[in-house]
Amino acid sequence: MTDTTGPLSDSPAFSGLSVDDLDAACTFYEQVLGLRTSAEPTMPGIAHLHLGGGRDVLVYAKGTAHTPASYTALNFPVPDVDAAVAELSGRGVRFLQYDEPPTDPTGVMRTGGPLIVWFTDPAGNVFSVIEQR
Template identity: 60%
Template sequence: MADLSKAFSGFSTDDVPTALAFYADTLGLDVTEENGMLFLHFEGHDVLVYPKGPAHAPASYTVLNFPVEDVPATVAELRGRGVPFERYEGTPTETDEDYVFRGGGPLIAWFTDPAGNVLSIIAAS
């Protein structure tokens, strides 16, 4: 039987050097570049960011979630590094003045990478 237990996820970008700078320098993640693709290294798994060039269309859903102990403090820290967060108004996921959704479930805040892919900061459970 095929061993499919070492799966990992991935998503595309339109600009690998810009994505590298964002994930490594702005977010401070452990990132390597191999064969023109990026690997984001996390505890126990990697995420692939692959080039799609001008054909790239940002994901319309959250592709990567970062669990943290303090969502508002993390949002404030990342905003201080220049990361713009999404403000949703008049929707089921309406965010407050701190860019945090507090409408039930875990606290969560959304932002995008330079290619427009949706990422989140979410309360660790």
């Protein structure tokens, strides 16, 4: 059996993602997605994106050196994807369309797993809304 203890085994790890414009990203997270953000008072160019369950994601400005996450950087589980899509569409979110996996006209992938839809933040990072009942 492998030893599963080490210097990081009890670390309260967190994730982070970069953006090209921190103000635009935080405005989108707050006004469009309805999430809360806060600036890191001791480090300019860094903010915390506050998620459910007391979890935070570190968001940091990288300016022109930013490369968007082309993979799904954040997943938002919801009980009803169609309701979330309707509300977010009304707030201006545009959902991505894919041939593989195939998505319907609203952007929802309805085959081969839970219902899921993808969109990007202003920096081009890919997020998803996934149905979890």
